[in-house]
Amino acid sequence: MVSDAETRAVYRVLYDTRATPLTMGEIRERVSSLTGKSNLQLDRRLRSLRTFFLVPAVRDKDHRQRFVYALEGWKPDADHRTARKTIRASDRALTFHTYGNRCAACGRTPKDDHVKLVIDHKVPLELGGTNEPDNLQPLCEEDNHAKQALFADHEENAEALRVSLSLPDAHLRIGELLKSMAGVEVPKELIALVAREENHGDPTKRMRELRALGWKIKNSRRKEGRRSLSFYRLESWEPWPPGGPKAAIAKLEHARKHARRLEAQAKAAAEEGT
Template sequence: MPGQRSGRKAIRASDRALTFHTYGNRCAACGRTPKDDQVKLVIDHKVPLDLGGTNDPDNLQPLCEEDNHAKQALFADHEENAAALRTSLSLPEVHMRIGELLKSMEGQNVPKELIMLVAREENHGDPTKRMRELRALGWSIKNLKRREGRKVRSFYRLEHWEPWPRGGPQAAVVRLERERKGSKRVQDD
């Protein structure tokens, strides 16, 4: 097919149409539309094919060309961490995806954008909340901010980690939240 990368299966037209419809014909990253903002939308793989992603509709999203190129550049900047990214992206829970990426890059400043890509949370999940939850599980993660021109970029650096709790981190976070709410109710009484 013209314009298709060699060795890759084309995305079905019905899946392309469903993806655009699901996202309201808006860029999943910035919300801009072709009609209102004169941007061109392309179909993006949330998890890139070369990192284990598929053409399944739940792995597809529309991105404007600008955000798509930025995402490609971000992954290219971290090509040396491709194995860690592939492993992290394949894990079932968001805490594990983030945690395993941080572990594989322990001692390095990991950009927030990379954390968000690995988290794979719809509606731009809150990585700061995930970091707080990992800290509640005994992890030590430092947040760093660095001015780059007019922008301030956030980075996370893992300083200490704990083994994953039995039953998984999500269940442990839910349990800790219940305990916190229970102790708050007792204090309020």
């Protein structure tokens, strides 16, 4: 399953430290000492191992801004999996060029902010994503770790995420995820990932649009360290409109604009009359 010595060294370090997981930097340091190499492409080798093994990124309980990597064992379907294909060098170069060599999440660059960028799958391979260029984006290691931790926190919802991500419209993707997790607080970041809109779209706007269709969605916020986190909880919903949510929302927006025009015309006429 693992053909190169560097990836085997990564596995060895993960196995030896499974009781006391390490950060990416600590893993890189140990693997370098084993292999004598510094240019390890560690993120790619970790993704290769994740084809067969559960290696979630989790927040360090003592340092909430750090992420550590714990080898938890084989994936349930590991014996049916085949090694993931390597992303083509041309596609990697194209991805960095398309995003201006910036992190797609925070906008930081290696030159100005001294961050390391890695190639991320917008839709993870485990949830139906591909290595095609339109599913690739550069993320700094910090945002990449945070995204991995977010999916790890919702491992039990993997099937719901897989189904939602396959739908053709952002409203459908968000709505079906909320329905599958009804009554549960869903992080704004998870909704943004499922929405699959450039620049993360605007989950707040999408919630307003779903509410306009009769959905009851409660918003809440709470502090976690220095961060203020937003959550949405679905309390009730309506069936999808026959023509789909996008058309129905466009019709409602058109009606609102028409009503505002009539109101403005009536106000202008009343002012002229006085």
